[in-house]
Amino acid sequence: MDRSEQPIALYEKIKKSVVKDIESGKLNPDDKVLSETRLAKKFNASRMTANRALKELTEEGRIVRVQGVGTFVARPKPDAALLEIKSISKEIQDWGGVHSSEILVLKKEKITASIAQKMNLKINDIIFHSLIVHKDRGIPVQYSERFINPKVAPEYLNQDFKKITPSDYLLKKSPIQQAEHIIEAVNCNKQIQKLLKIKSSEPCISLKRRTWSFDMVATYSIIISPGSRYKLVGKFMRG
Amino acid sequence: MDRSEQPIALYEKIKKSVVKDIESGKLNPDDKVLSETRLAKKFNASRMTANRALKELTEEGRIVRVQGVGTFVARPKPDAALLEIKSISKEIQDWGGVHSSEILVLKKEKITASIAQKMNLKINDIIFHSLIVHKDRGIPVQYSERFINPKVAPEYLNQDFKKITPSDYLLKKSPIQQAEHIIEAVNCNKQIQKLLKIKSSEPCISLKRRTWSFDMVATYSIIISPGSRYKLVGKFMRG
DNA sequence: CGATAGTACTTGTCTATACAAGTATAGATA
DNA sequence: TATCTATACTTGTATAGACAAGTACTATCG
Missing domain, CATH: 3.40.1410.10 (Chorismate lyase-like)
Known part of the structure; x- marks a missing residue:
């Protein structure tokens, strides 16, 4: 592995934290995720940085965001091997x-x-x-x-x-x-x-x-x- | 066209403009795309807005960005453009x-x-x-x-x-x-x-x-x- | 009782600025 | 000549603030 430790970006840390909460079971599907403002405060970041983290997690399908309402944990992919050809x-x-x-x-x-x-x-x-x-x-x-x-x-x-x-x-x-x-x-x-x-x-x-x-x-x-x-x-x- | 006009976000306009230049042949594969600063000036936007546009185009596989060098039109990996079953x-x-x-x-x-x-x-x-x-x-x-x-x-x-x-x-x-x-x-x-x-x-x-x-x-x-x-x-x- | 207006909160977009980090080039230096 | 250095430019990350737009809830009014 040539991946040496480079300083990890703040938005990556926020992403990892949310993903960890999801995977550890601390956050369950449909649970509400901390809002951008609260996440920003928690990580001493600006709202834009928390926004970026949540936006990317949305694109990755891990959370769902609804304007005016909040951010929620997405339901898990039922099949890991989605359109994958099994043998x-x-x-x-x-x-x-x-x-x-x-x-x-x-x-x-x-x-x-x-x-x-x-x-x-x-x-x-x-x-x-x-x-x-x-x-x-x-x-x-x-x-x-x-x-x-x-x-x-x-x-x-x-x-x-x-x-x-x-x-x-x-x-x-x-x-x-x-x-x-x-x-x-x-x-x-x-x-x-x-x-x-x-x-x-x-x-x-x-x-x-x-x-x-x-x-x-x-x-x-x-x-x-x-x-x-x-x-x-x-x-x-x-x- | 049944698509009524909702106000289109500025970063979307920038994206469309770049995509149009690519598809019209004005920009060819490996050509240099205007830098964030120049795009921002051209559209009267801030650099962050141009950055968002180019970042999303990168995720969509249409351009390639190299830190310190610039942004280039991606080689036509055919079919890489459309990502999901979307609307x-x-x-x-x-x-x-x-x-x-x-x-x-x-x-x-x-x-x-x-x-x-x-x-x-x-x-x-x-x-x-x-x-x-x-x-x-x-x-x-x-x-x-x-x-x-x-x-x-x-x-x-x-x-x-x-x-x-x-x-x-x-x-x-x-x-x-x-x-x-x-x-x-x-x-x-x-x-x-x-x-x-x-x-x-x-x-x-x-x-x-x-x-x-x-x-x-x-x-x-x-x-x-x-x-x-x-x-x-x-x-x-x-x- | 039902409709309405106000509020508190959320996400979405955008700005202006800042500094870090990577690259290429020209010019100075050994 | 070969190597270093300054610089100008690029993208990457981050901030603090602003307003718009959407939703949920509460208090008020008729």
Whole structure:
């Protein structure tokens, strides 16, 4: 860790204090948080500084503010793994299906320009690339392409993926700090149509996902599923 | 444009001005943006106001700031701009579009069995029902049907939705929301095809959503958008 | 009893100022 | 030439004060 101790900003201290009260249970969901004025007095800060702390906590979804009324602790995210793809095999099994998968690509390779851009890497950097089709009772339900930053998981290719799933390995090696999801409805190209054994008219759901670890883009993945065979269910906060 | 004019905050004006310069091509990636001091002077604002504008644009991924050096237009990490599933009108405006909407239904009515089940209400209970088609420059981009529990927002129908959007009103009345989302790729029925002015082959993204407030189901909504005209982008933090 | 006005409090926005800290550049120095 | 130093500029943090806008409650009036 190259993070040495720099003097912590006052607004950060206020944020941490509120978060601590929430996580310790001193403040429960829907409880009223100290007002800006009171927080400012408590920390010997100006109101603007307390305002900044509370504004950022609002953006982070930890509190809810209502003008004229006050600031309240937000209800906890019911599912930590919000729109996150849990292991597709588990999902299929939970559904009562029979999971199998076909590994089409699993290797190191030079990164392409468009992927390099998405992952903030340089062209010609080396990257891990996998392409897998997941099936239920032999019927393809998901095309899954994944690019992995080797700086984050250098031993990725050497794993025995019969003992640990790729997702589980990555989760262990690189705690995800942040994830971005882009969900689209698309008609997919011929190659993917063939892999998924669908007609060209079949609407598909495309989920592109980037995850960050250690302040780097850790993975970029593209998942495509026929609309008739798959849906996403997510529980999370925020309107 | 059904957006009536509420006084727009100064920092919002500064943000919009910078975004406009970026999107019009006046400012290109890596170009230097006016410094806080200069922006402040240009808009007759204080430096703190310009600072807020630039700070928020940084969080939105549109610019990059380097202490001691300056502010630069971010490279187009595509899709980084839109962060949350926020109000569709705001989304369209941020995108540089022109939002309008057609209200097809907005009334109290008796609940149907299937909706009653989803909302944990009894058949023949009264519910608020709205059906709106949102457009960008006249092109339909979203079919939005919504059922609202009157216990949560009894004054819903009496609002002047030219002054406050339905979403904003609901957020205010029941600020703490837990939500469940089901996302599917579908081909939609003839009625919706007609409203959205799409061909039957156009893949659409369907987002069904339930929100909870005060331990009740507050709303159930169905949102359908043509895949070619809309996508969902979500950024979620962990820890 | 119901409506209204006043109040106390909250968050939202904005200003003018201040100092700290990081960077680049030009000019002086060894 | 290579290195240091002053400086001018940038962003980052923080203050104290101001007014606007929204809400909840109380006391008053009709």
